[in-house]
Every structure is written in structure tokens, then in C-alpha cells.
Amino acid sequence: MMRYYSTKNKNKPYSLKEAVIMGLPEDNGLFMPEMIPGLSAEFISSLPGKSLVDIAGHIATKWFGHDVPEGVLLQMVMDAFPFDTPLVRLDNQTQVLELFHGPTLAFKDVGARFMARLMSWMVRGSNRKLTILVATSGDTGSAVASGFFGVENINVVILYPSGKVSESQEKQLTTWGGNITALEVSGTFDDCQRLVKEAFLDEQLRHSFDLTSANSINIARLVPQSFYYFRAVAQLDQGTSPCCFVVPSGNFGNLTAGIFAKRMGLPVEKFIAATNSNDVVPAYLLNGVFKARSSVSTISNAMDVGNPSNFWRMMELYHESLESMRKEISGVTVSETETRNAMHECFDRFGYVIDPHGAVGYHSWQMEKRHHPSATGIILETAHPSKFSNVVTETLGLIPEMPERLAAMVTKTKSSVQISADLVALKEYLNAQ
Numbered sequence: 470m471m472r473y474y475s476t477k478n479k480n481k482p483y484s485l486k487e488a489v490i491m492g493l494p495e496d497n498g499l500f501m502p503e504m505i506p507g508l509s510a511e512f513i514s515s516l517p518g519k520s521l522v523d524i525a526g527h528i529a530t531k532w533f534g535h536d537v538p539e540g541v542l543l544q545m546v547m548d549a550f551p552f553d554t555p556l557v558r559l560d561n562q563t564q565v566l567e568l569f570h571g572p573t574l575a576f577k578d579v580g581a582r583f584m585a586r587l588m589s590w591m592v593r594g595s596n597r598k599l600t601i602l603v604a605t606s607g608d609t610g611s612a613v614a615s616g617f618f619g620v621e622n623i624n625v626v627i628l629y630p631s632g633k634v635s636e637s638q639e640k641q642l643t644t645w646g647g648n649i650t651a652l653e654v655s656g657t658f659d660d661c662q663r664l665v666k667e668a669f670l671d672e673q674l675r676h677s678f679d680l681t682s683a684n685s686i687n688i689a690r691l692v693p694q695s696f697y698y699f700r701a702v703a704q705l706d707q708g709t710s711p712c713c714f715v716v717p718s719g720n721f722g723n724l725t726a727g728i729f730a731k732r733m734g735l736p737v738e739k740f741i742a743a744t745n746s747n748d749v750v751p752a753y754l755l756n757g758v759f760k761a762r763s764s765v766s767t768i769s770n771a772m773d774v775g776n777p778s779n780f781w782r783m784m785e786l787y788h789e790s791l792e793s794m795r796k797e798i799s800g801v802t803v804s805e806t807e808t809r810n811a812m813h814e815c816f817d818r819f820g821y822v823i824d825p826h827g828a829v830g831y832h833s834w835q836m837e838k839r840h841h842p843s844a845t846g847i848i849l850e851t852a853h854p855s856k857f858s859n860v861v862t863e864t865l866g867l868i869p870e871m872p873e874r875l876a877a878m879v880t881k882t883k884s885s886v887q888i889s890a891d892l893v894a895l896k897e898y899l900n901a902q
């Protein structure tokens with residue numbers, strides 16, 4: 470059986486179920502696995518052509534096979550991933566991994582859909598009712614809502630920053646009804662994240678509710694995000710040079726999952742941590758000082774995070790060694806102008822419409838690729854451009870085609886509960902339920 474422990478206390482082990490249902494340990498650290506399972510060399514060399522579901526089934530069994538029957542896990546990954554994560558070639562040195570083919574058009578569907586199935590399996594047949602609190606800068610909330618919509622014994626409460634998400638993102642948060650509620654917080658994403666953390670530490674709420682989290686701080690979302698790193702390599706031509714993964718980052722869950730993939734045995738030359746001006750991690754890589762700050766708004770708003778929680782998991786994975794982290798990760802900060810120029814260049818050169826988050830990755834690879842002349846850069850395209858159609862239209866002068874599943878939500882009527890950015894307001898809302 471695999472055990473989990475808090476980044477703040479190695480001496481107290483937790484089971485998978487405890488780690489997943491609690492979301493966060495009581496000491497305000499983050500759950501980490503006691504070890505990362507290794508995959509055999511045979512598995513790695515048999516990757517070419519393997520499907521996302523095949524890969525996910527194999528890796529999920531390695532991680533969770535002692536806690537969940539293998540047949541259940543295989544069914545879970547089949548239900549969770551009815552879509553692929555295709556790799557699109559731009560040129561010899563550049564590929565785009567499209568992670569937006571899930572129901573809410575962002576990569577967060579991958580982690581959220583798996584987590585929803587795992588949690589609902591864990592609480593099946595019990596009379597407990599779980600309340601999932603999720604802070605979102607836009608895409609997490611909708612992926613979690615979509616994953617959990619209609620799941621028995623689970624309520625989802627989404628906290629999102631008022632006026633700081635795009636219109637179509639907001640529709641994807643606020644039009645569900647049923648077991649999903651959207652709280653519109655007058656504040657920033659960091660306020661939402663802080664409120665969730667405070668709620669977990671609040672004695673009265675702990676006592677009255679079975680609270681859990683669905684942010685990328687939940688281990689059940691992080692592990693499945695490693696699946697598509699393997700799926701990317703499975704789509705490269707055999708004998709392709711080593712790859713660099715370019716990860717547009719905010720809370721650094723996606724990148725942390727990449728490090729898991731590497732530790733499991735995936736060959737990776739480098740990770741490029743690509744951020745907008747909310748660049749506390751690139752700044753750390755540059756000068757060795759981690760300084761959280763308030764987030765600033767950008768056109769890649771899902772990455773507007775001033776205090777990325779998964780940084781502490783990264784520190785743990787590199788045993789707090791700046792030098793080890795630097796060997797595997799380079800950081801790049803991308804300005805608004807550079808982001809827009811990247812969207813232009815990507816469209817003009819390749820006819821490829823990239824969303825502002827992917828564009829932060831695109832620019833970062835243009836900056837970094839000279840250091841990796843024989844590597845293939847794989848840019849993680851984290852959202853479909855139509856999710857950010859205002860920015861795309863403003864920048865490229867075209868309207869990105871909107872997939873049917875998003876178009877259907879955009880026409881619905883928004884329904885949210887407005888609260889101020891303090892714990893008292895959140896408690897008032899929850900206790901009234």
C-alpha cells in the first residue's frame with residue numbers, strides 16, 4: 470500500500486483515501502507520495518502508438534493498484550478519457566500537445582475527471598456527503614464542475630474572482646445548477662485560494678462538514694496529469710531526439726506532474742516553466758529567492774497566480790536544492806506584448822491559432838530552443854483558443870471556431886452567489902446550506 474505524507478511532516482503517514490478525501494493535511498502542508506513508482510524500460514520503449522487510455526491504465530495501476538481494484542481503475546480511465554491529447558507538429562523542433570479536447574476545453578479536464586471518478590468510488594454507498602471547495606482562476610472550476618456534475622453524495626462549491634475570468638469561462642462555472650454552486654468573490658484568485666485554505670483550517674467548518682479540495686493541491690488530480698506527458702512521447706516518430714516540455718504555468722500542478730512523469734522513467738531533457746508576469750518561480754530559478762506576491766491580471770489569466778502552492782512540492786522533489794531544480798527546469802517570463810507577438814507569429818508561420826496560455830509557452834520555446842539544438846520542444850497547449858476568443862480576436866483579427874460543447878454553455882444564464890473575500894462571508898454561506 471502506498472502511503473502519503475505532508476510536506477510539513479514526514480513522520481505521519483496517510484492512506485490514499487485520506488489524502489484524496491482530505492485534500493490538504495491538517496498542518497497546512499501538501500500531500501506527497503512516499504515514493505514515485507518506476508515504470509519498466511520495456512514500458513517506456515513500448516510507448517510508440519500507445520493510446521492515452523492504455524497509458525493511463527498502466528500508470529494508474531502502478532500508483533493506486535494496492536488501494537483500488539485494477540478492473541475499477543481501468544474502467545475509471547476509460548470513462549475519464551473518451552478524448553485524446555493529440556500532438557501537432559509545427560516544425561522539426563516544435564510540436565504542440567493539445568490538451569483541450571475534454572468537455573471544458575482545458576487540460577484541467579484530465580485531472581478533474583479522474584479525480585471525480587476516484588472520489589465517487591471512495592464514498593460510494595456511504596451516507597457521508599462531501600463538500601468540495603474549489604478556488605479557480607477560470608478553468609479548474611469548470612473542469613471540476615463538469616467532472617462532478619450529478620455525482621451522488623458530493624456537492625461542489627466553486628470560488629472564483631469576480632470580473633477576472635473571461636465571459637465564456639464564467640458561463641462554464643455558473644450555469645450548472647444541481648450539486649454545483651458558484652461563489653463570485655470580490656477579490657483575486659489568491660483571495661479565493663486563501664479562503665479555501667482558511668476554511669480547511671477552521672474548527673467549526675471542519676466539525677460541521679466533510680470538506681475536501683479539488684485544486685491542483687489534491688494528489689488525485691496531479692497524478693493523472695502525468696499521463697499525457699507519456700502520451701506525447703508515444704506520438705513522436707520513433708528515434709526522435711530527446712524532448713523538452715514547455716509548460717505554461719500558474720499554480721505549477723501541470724509542471725509538478727511532469728516531474729512525476731520524469732521520475733517514473735520518462736526521458737525528458739528539460740522542463741521549461743513558462744509564466745506571464747506572475748513569475749515568482751522563474752525569479753526563484755534566477756536568483757534563488759522565492760517571494761510570493763499579489764497576482765497581477767494578464768491576458769493569460771488562468772496563470773495569474775502570485776503564490777503557487779505546488780512550488781512546495783517542487784522543493785520537496787528537489788530536496789530544496791536550487792541547483793538540482795535548475796538542472797531540470799528553466800524559467801521564462803513572458804510579457805503581454807511578447808504573448809501577443811507569439812500568437813501572431815504562430816499563426817503567420819504555421820497557420821496555427823494558439824491561445825494566450827499556449828502562446829506564453831510558444832514564446833518561451835523560441836527563447837530557449839537554442840540551448841537545446843537537438844531536442845524537440847513540446848509546448849503544452851492548455852486551453853482551446855475559443856475559451857479566450859476576446860483576446861484571440863483582438864490580437865489576430867479572427868474569431869476562433871467554438872466547439873459545440875462550449876457554444877451550448879455560453880447561451881445559458883449565469884447564476885452565482887456574490888460574497889466578499891473573507892472567511893466570515895464564506896462561513897455564512899456554507900452554514901446556511
Ligand SMILES: *Cc1c(COP(=O)(O)O)cnc(C)c1O
Nearest residue numbers: 608719720721722723771851852
Ligand atoms: C490552470 C491553467 C494553467 C496553469 O496550470 P497550473 O497547473 O496551475 O500551473 C495554464 N493554462 C490554462 C489554460 C489553465 O487553465
